[in-house]
Amino acid sequence: MHIVIIGGGDVGYELAKNLKHKNQSIVVVDKNPATVQTLGDRLDLPVINGNGANLDVLQKARIKSAQMLIGVTESDEVNIIACMIAKTLGVQYTVARVRRPESAGSIDVDTRGLTQIQLGIDLIISPEKTMAREIAKRIYFPDALEVEYYAEGKAMHMAVHVAENAKIANKPLHELTLPKGCIIVGIKRADGDFLLPGGSDSFSPGDKVYLIGKTEIMTEASWYLHRTKTRINRVVILGGGDIGSSLATLLESEAKQSWLVKIIEKDEQRVDELNRVLSRTIVLQGDGTDLSYFNEEEISEADVLVAVTGDDRTNMVASVMARKLGVQKVITEVTRIGYAPVYDALEIAETINPHLITASKILKYTRWEDVLSLSLLQDEVAETMELVLPDTAEVVGKKISEAGFPRGLLVGTIVRGQKVIIPDGDTRLMADDHLIIFSMPKACSKLDRYFACKLPNH
Amino acid sequence: MDFGEHLFLVGGAMLFLFFLANFIFQRFKLPSLLAYVFLGMALAGLLTGSELDIIDQISRIGIVLLFFLLGLHFPLNRLVNISRRVWKVGVMDIGFNFGGSFLIAYLFGFDLMAALIIGGVAYATSSSITVKMLEESGRLKTPEGEFKLALLIFEDLAAPVMVSFLVGLSTQGAISAGAVGVIFLKVLLVTVFSILLAYQGFRRLDVFVTRYINRDFMPLLAMAVALIFAGIAEAMDLSKLLGAFLAGVMLSETGMSKDLSKLIVPLKDISLPFFFFWFGTSITFGTGVISPIALVVLIFWAIVAKLIVGFWGGRLYGLSFKGAVRAAFSLTPRGEFSVVIAALADAVLRVFLGIYIVVTAIIGVYLFRKAPFFADHLARYKKK
Missing domain, CATH: 3.40.50.720 (NAD(P)-binding Rossmann-like Domain)
Structure with a gap:
């Protein structure tokens, strides 16, 4: 798929980097020559210098052959105009970041009478509102470092730190009994290493553990690892x-x-x-x-x-x-990704980045129509996503152990109707299952092979 | 001295006296309103009834403008927000201050009517003193500032009901449920009417106000709104302060509170001293105070009860520990509302109540100023 990204700032960079990993054809447009130079060097991608709301510049970016345009400049107006032009030229999907969404229609915000069709934008993302929702989730689950809901809130993924006094520390995973209805899908070591755990792996205090499972048991599971229950008044x-x-x-x-x-x-x-x-x-x-x-x-x-x-x-x-x-709990907005080491040094554990959140929202859209939700983990080491398994998928009817999933891809939870299932090797995948998948970057590009999901307009 | 013939001279002399007293008090870091109260107490004997009437009229404008300006900082949403949190504290306030003081007075042998009047005098913190002190000390926008204002507004809503209750009792010896019900209805009516007007009328005036804010007719509009609503409330036997406050609330819906305030502040600064002066003149002194022990106990309770309501209520309201302590030490002064209730008492009791009001006002102003100091020390003590 050919995708034009307008704006090479933090969000544009994040998107371009991720989409390039997924073998998409990307062109970035930015009006700042210095940004153009840096992006070209860092990403090895075509980067055009110019105004993204200018027709000539868009034509240089081969807008007519693009399936998607993403407007993520600092200017709402440029993002909106670029989308409008793109739509007029027949681009199927347009995404705009709009900081003041009151001026444009969106599902999340007051449309003030304007429809998204009139604006020519398929997805409007307001980073501020998205951030607010993200922070609210962390207040609902104060002991978690990351939280994301799936399948209309029936399932979720959560990241927690292993406490010093956790009884489970330093024991191999196969000896542990977590509350029924959740599964550990990833461990990030204190030194930064990330692994998809096997039965012989164990936790150490300070590790960041990623869990996926039923929403109602997650607080209990978090207590199991984190050993604290923060009360918020x-x-x-x-x-x-x-x-x-x-x-x-x-x-x-x-x-x-x-x-x-x-x-x-x-x-x-x-x-x-x-x-x-x-x-x-x-x-x-x-x-x-x-x-x-x-x-x-x-x-x-x-x-x-x-x-x-x-x-x-x-x-x-x-x-x-x-x-x-x-x-007890401090949640800090960080706009510069490069400041991360400073925050670590200051022991500010919970940071939240509007650019990463915006990027993950947009990335969902660049995937398959069946991907309902996708979030990049904070450390950018993996992604979790929810997708609906179409009946044409190769793996339908197969047991998970027979599906031949590559290392780095894990089906964490299946939501089948009202039922939330934590799958094992013997669980059969069925059409219309909502799968919550945890995947490392390398495995991401192979997803469509197993789940037969089609790219938009492909 | 005839005010009518020498209006400029007398008026000018009074303003000069206000200036001088204020200046001296500020030099000694004392609150200026006490200067006006003392002046009033000192000069009360020199003024005739008609002169006092004129001063009374000007003072009403001052206090009305003070509450109008206050209302400008309370858009409806904020008002709804704080009223949701303050009503429990308001009820607690009635219980401790009205109820507690009534009980003490009754136990000291005052008859039922006298004890009820004492309870009424002890009930409300002086809105004017508190607001003026908040302004002078720069604490109007602190968290506890909002809490105190919320409580004062509650008292202003409850006070007319209490006055009518006591007036009914003192004049007829009985009170009909119907009369109290009518007052409740009036308060409700005025409030609902103001809310509707704010949403339907004033909110749409924002373009007009923004366009003409610097024109010479805008102070006229602002004053007109303030006085009309105070007048309507008064005509309905409700507190004029409540009317003025609601007028400010309505105009705040235009989103131009700051600019509108600037238009009115100079007028308020000139007329408000007359209010405190009048307050000073209205306090009756005389010889032969009945039951000085009861007076001391009641004054002690006036401080303690407000401390309890301020601290406990403040915590209930959501204030921090220090904020609640500051609030607790800022609610003691009794003032204009107490004077109104005291007027219902007989001459002997009036002397008793006059002293009560002046002493609580002076102690209250002192505690108000010291509140941050007490809060810091108590917080440090608590940490240890």
Whole structure:
């Protein structure tokens, strides 16, 4: 498939890199000559210098033969116009990142009367809203490092750290009995090595363990490995921007929970705006990194601090401060992927990157029509995805042990109707099964061979 | 001295006195409102009834504008948000302050009516003193600032009901459920009417207000809205402060609160001192205080009950430990509402209540200023 990516920033780079691994034909367009140079060198791909909303530039990128255009520049307008032009020229799939989605239609947001057909965009991604949903999940499951739902919430994958006092540490996996209904699919060692575990492998304290299974037993499974149960009463959000306000709205809508949510926002006018929009959240005016006056006392009593000011350095300082004040869970927005080592050094464990989240949302779209959900793991070492097995798939009717899946590909969970199944070698795959698959990058390119899913328009 | 003939001279002299007293108090780092109260107490004897009437009228404008400005910072959503959290604290406030003080007074041998009046005087924290102190100390936008304002609004909603209850009792010796029901209905009616007007009317005025905010007719509009709604509330026997506050809430829906505030603040700064001055003149002193021990106990309880409500209620509301301590130490001053209730008492009890109000106001202002200090120390002690 020929894909044109407009914008070579962090998201564009991430997409181009991933799609190239999957043997797609990629052209990137960026208006910054320096970015063009760097991308060309790093990815060994055709990168065109120019405005992505310009017809001539798009033609240079062979837009007419493209099946997909992805607009991920910093400018909403360029992304939208590029999609509109592409649609007019017959490109089948268009994806735009739109930071202010109120100006364009989308499933997730208020369409204000405009349909996506009118806009010529098939998928609109608002990184801020997506981020907010991601953070909300982590607040629902505070002891998990990563969480993703599948099959309408029936199944999920989760990553947790193995605690020092976990009884299971240093024992081989085949000796362990995890709660029924979940499976360990990956282990990331403290030194950065990643492995798909076998029966003889064991955990060490500090390892990051990836589990897939039934949603209702995951909290218990997490306790088994992590040995802590964090109780959340007070959530403090630093930064009342789009992410902060979307998150507060999401948390407010959770009727079962009685969290006390506070937003600390610097800008007085924004505080007034938030007070007009939010109905349960306490909105405070203050500088998130100012240790004086009430910030310190607000943050020190928080169970969760979410630092989403939009500025990496401010987030970093606030997160360190929160750690020092003993906040149990600190979730930090990081916009620069390159800062990761600094965060590790500062022991800021839970970071969340809008670019990776946006990229994984878009990547799902570049796959098969049957892929319902896909998420890149934070460490970019593997992906999990949910797909529906079509009746034409080669593996339908076969036992998993007979399917001949390559190493690096694991069917973690099967959702069949209302039933959630943790498969073993004897489980037969059936048409219309929702499969939650855990896969290493090398195995990703071979997925279509086994599941016979077709690329869009192929 | 005839106010009518020498309006400029007397008016100018008063403003100059206000300026001087305020300046001196600020030099000594004392709250300026106490300067006005003391001036009022000192000059009460020199002013005639008609002069006091004029001062009373100006003072009403001052207090109405203070609450209008406050309302500008409370868009409807925020109001709904805080009212959801504050009502329990409000009920607790009635129980501890009205109920507790009533019980103490009754146990000290006051008759039922006198004890009820004492309970009413002890109930409400002075909105004007609290808001002015919050403004002066720069603590209006703190978390506990919001909590205190929420509680004051609750008191302003409950106070008219309480006044009518007590007036009914003191004049007729009985109160009909119907009369209290009518007041409840009125409060509800005014609030619902304001909400509807805010959503249907003022929210659509944003383009107009943004366009003309710098024109000379805008202060007229803002003042008109403030006074009309205060007037409507007053005409319905409700608190004019509630009316003014709701007017501010409605105008805040235009999204131009900050600019609208700028138009009104100078007017408020000139008229508000008259309010505290009037408050000073309205306090009755005399000889022969009945039951000084009861007075001391009631004043002690006035501080303790508000400490409990402020701290416990503040924690319930969602304040941090320090925020709740600051709130607890900021609710003591009793003021204008207490004066209104005290007016229902007989002359002897009025002297007793006059002292009660002045002492709680002065101690309250002191505690208010020291609240951050107490909060820091208690937090440090708690950590240890």
